[in-house]
Amino acid sequence: MTTDLKAKADAFTEIFDSAHAVLNTLADGRFADVRERGIHKFREYGVPTHRDEEFKYLNLRHLSESAFKIAYGATVSRGDLSHPIVSTDAITLAFVNGQYAPELSSADTLPDGVYVGPFDELPFEVDQAFEKQFGRVANLVGKLGTTNDERFTYLNQAFFADIAVVFVPENVIVERPIHILNVSTANLGAFVAAPRAFSYFSANSQAKLIESFIGLTGNYLNVPVTEVVLESGAIVEHVRVQDETLAATHIGTQAVHQDASSSYTAFNVNFGGQVYRNDLNVWLNGSGTETRLDGVNVGTADQVMDNHTRIDHAFPHCNSFEVYKSVLRDNAQGIFNGKIFVYEDAQKTDAKQTNQALLLSATAQMNSKPQLEIFADDVKCTHGATIGQLQKDALFYLQARGIPKAQAESLLVYAFANDVLARISNEAVRQALETRLFDKLEVA
Amino acid sequence: MLVIQNLQARVEEKEILRGISLTVNAGEVHAIMGPNGSGKSTLASILAGKQDYEVTGGSVEFAGEDLLELDPEERAAAGLFLAFQYPIEIPGVTNTYFLRAALNNVRKARGEAELTMTEFMKHIRSKVEMMELDPSLLSRSVNEGFSGGEKKRNEIFQMAVLEPKLCVLDETDSGLDIDALKIVANGVNHLRGEGRGIIVVTHYQRLLDYIVPDFVHVLMEGRIVKSGGKELAHELEAKGYSFIEEELAAAR
Numbered sequence: 001m002t003t004d005l006k007a008k009a010d011a012f013t014e015i016f017d018s019a020h021a022v023l024n025t026l027a028d029g030r031f032a033d034v035r036e037r038g039i040h041k042f043r044e045y046g047v048p049t050h051r052d053e054e055f056k057y058l059n060l061r062h063l064s065e066s067a068f069k070i071a072y073g074a075t076v077s078r079g080d081l082s083h084p085i086v087s088t089d090a091i092t093l094a095f096v097n098g099q100y101a102p103e104l105s106s107a108d109t110l111p112d113g114v115y116v117g118p119f120d121e122l123p124f125e126v127d128q129a130f131e132k133q134f135g136r137v138a139n140l141v142g143k144l145g146t147t148n149d150e151r152f153t154y155l156n157q158a159f160f161a162d163i164a165v166v167f168v169p170e171n172v173i174v175e176r177p178i179h180i181l182n183v184s185t186a187n188l189g190a191f192v193a194a195p196r197a198f199s200y201f202s203a204n205s206q207a208k209l210i211e212s213f214i215g216l217t218g219n220y221l222n223v224p225v226t227e228v229v230l231e232s233g234a235i236v237e238h239v240r241v242q243d244e245t246l247a248a249t250h251i252g253t254q255a256v257h258q259d260a261s262s263s264y265t266a267f268n269v270n271f272g273g274q275v276y277r278n279d280l281n282v283w284l285n286g287s288g289t290e291t292r293l294d295g296v297n298v299g300t301a302d303q304v305m306d307n308h309t310r311i312d313h314a315f316p317h318c319n320s321f322e323v324y325k326s327v328l329r330d331n332a333q334g335i336f337n338g339k340i341f342v343y344e345d346a347q348k349t350d351a352k353q354t355n356q357a358l359l360l361s362a363t364a365q366m367n368s369k370p371q372l373e374i375f376a377d378d379v380k381c382t383h384g385a386t387i388g389q390l391q392k393d394a395l396f397y398l399q400a401r402g403i404p405k406a407q408a409e410s411l412l413v414y415a416f417a418n419d420v421l422a423r424i425s426n427e428a429v430r431q432a433l434e435t436r437l438f439d440k441l442e443v444a
Numbered sequence: 445m446l447v448i449q450n451l452q453a454r455v456e457e458k459e460i461l462r463g464i465s466l467t468v469n470a471g472e473v474h475a476i477m478g479p480n481g482s483g484k485s486t487l488a489s490i491l492a493g494k495q496d497y498e499v500t501g502g503s504v505e506f507a508g509e510d511l512l513e514l515d516p517e518e519r520a521a522a523g524l525f526l527a528f529q530y531p532i533e534i535p536g537v538t539n540t541y542f543l544r545a546a547l548n549n550v551r552k553a554r555g556e557a558e559l560t561m562t563e564f565m566k567h568i569r570s571k572v573e574m575m576e577l578d579p580s581l582l583s584r585s586v587n588e589g590f591s592g593g594e595k596k597r598n599e600i601f602q603m604a605v606l607e608p609k610l611c612v613l614d615e616t617d618s619g620l621d622i623d624a625l626k627i628v629a630n631g632v633n634h635l636r637g638e639g640r641g642i643i644v645v646t647h648y649q650r651l652l653d654y655i656v657p658d659f660v661h662v663l664m665e666g667r668i669v670k671s672g673g674k675e676l677a678h679e680l681e682a683k684g685y686s687f688i689e690e691e692l693a694a695a696r
Binding site: 391392393394396397398399400401402403404405407408411412414415416418419422 | 492493494495515516517519520521526528531532534535536537542543545546547549550553585602606
């Protein structure tokens with residue numbers, strides 16, 4: 001088994017050896033050591049197997065069998081982007097296969113002190129925040145529980161090219177959404193890309209962040225890492241849209257730090273990918289925070305959709321509310337693991353987790369694992385998981401009013417999933433995702 | 445319009461309908477009364493096409509078609525409407541969206557043009573007023589969080605919007621206070637006549653003070669055991685169902 005793992009790790013080491021010279025030309029070689037450490041750490045673990053607890057239900061064997069190359073130099077024209085989320089009005093920062101794509105980005109005049117751009121010559125204040133937090137948010141060292149598995153965060157660390165940087169200074173409200181658009185195209189062969197984003201929201205600032213992963217062609221591996229920091233009182237809505245190609249593998253890490261009295265709302269909306277996995281980790285770093293994590297997954301054919309979420313309640317008086325829904329058809333497989341850690345000092349924690357799956361065929365399946373570990377005694381923590389089929393009574397009611405069965409089924413499925421999307425505050429974003437949801441359900 | 449002949453049905457091994465025959469002509473209002481468990485609601489559900497029952501004998505002809513061969517949506521398109529005893533909540537589907545989808549499907553089946561949202565809103569306005577529905581209910585999810593009375597009024601509102609040929613009201617009076625009962629009855633009476641048949645299934649005579657039937661049938665143990673005019677309902681109210689049981693016992 002040891003040699004097996006080593007061999008698997010070496011496949012990525014080979015890619016690294018052939019690519020790090022190119023990658024190190026970026027950002028004046030500032031991240032050369034960071035990359036070395038990343039591949040070194042990844043090599044310790046290698047590609048996970050079902051024996052690894054955090055990857056128990058997720059089969060990633062294909063990763064060690066594929067001949068990935070590092071992505072470099074691909075271009076995409078605006079005309080190739082038909083996804084509805086792309087056309088919503090936003091301050092857009094675009095990347096193709098992990099590389100900055102100015103031709104797809106928008107040139108906007110931003111409010112004073114706001115930075116939305118690639119890692120380059122960062123303004124002083126932004127550079128300070130970056131130096132202080134970059135790479136630290138993604139990492140869970142020193143926290144309760146030893147079960148998180150960060151090997152793909154390290155793989156990202158080895159392979160990332162450019163970095164999307166978003167910075168909002170104190171007390172500034174950015175009205176227009178900020179969109180980090182990640183486009184993938186494998187028309188030059190299978191590749192591995194490591195999009196990297198760093199978003200910093202200073203005290204009492206407010207912003208809406210969209211992060212999208214849009215696949216155009218082919219087979220590739222995307223291992224994005226995004227770090228989000230909310231200083232005290234910051235209010236952020238983060239919509240993460242994953243719509244990779246149906247041949248792609250997407251293994252993401254979304255790490256969030258929330259200081260006292262901040263409010264973070266995440267919508268993770270997943271339509272694409274042959275294999276999709278995301279680890280969303282929220283570290284609550286002060287009292288009085290609000291956290292809302294919502295997710296919608298629509299899987300068809302042989303898609304696998306795996307969401308791991310983790311909330312660390314380390315301080316008292318923090319609320320977290322989580323609803324993840326999956327619609328699975330054909331042979332699609334859904335996985336949910338929701339961890340909530342309530343630390344000894346985190347009295348008056350109010351945490352609620354809900355996971356619901358709708359199975360539309362006999363061969364679709366869902367594995368749901370709530371995981372609450374509570375070390376404080378005066379807290380309210382609840383979780384519920386339901387896996388079911390369409391409600392027969394509701395179907396009959398719609399049919400009895402003249403709505404044909406197929407249409408009635410679509411309507412109920414749409415309603416189930418759209419319940420989550422309906423809470424997205426930006427109307428254009430919400431409509432774009434509703435449009436996509438409708439398409440995916442109709443076509444399937 | 446509706447001809448039921450010797451209809452028999454069961455759930456699993458339990459026989460519920462043991463040979464029902466009933467003819468409803470256009471313009472007539474029939475009340476079907478009976479004690480709990482007599483099969484009243486089963487009859488209503490079978491007419492609408494609910495799958496839980498197995499029809500073991502007999503026939504139902506509606507507007508010249510074999511009703512039992514049609515899917516529920518085809519029955520609705522042919523002009524049959526069931527007002528549910530327990531209207532279903534459908535989270536995430538607004539009342540307006542639902543009803544327009546229903547109406548347009550029914551119109552399509554009748555060979556009529558579909559209505560745009562504007563035309564639809566115009567079509568329903570007077571009906572919202574007639575049923576004294578709070579307009580905010582229209583943009584809420586179907587029946588979700590509605591009070592019992594609101595749900596029943598919503599059923600009759602849907603009926604008014606869809607303009608069916610045959611209305612089947614399944615215990616629409618249950619759980620209604622007197623004001624809501626009057627509103628519901630008023631809605632039904634508006635649809636009366638015009639070549640339309642109405643079947644009112646009820647346990648109590650109370651609703652029939654407001655929707656006065658042309659015929660009253662008493663259903664017991666899966667059979668219609670007595671039929672008469674509206675005065676039969678009053679007799680039942682005064683004497684209870686036991687007097688019929690006694691009559692039947694005497695006849696045996």
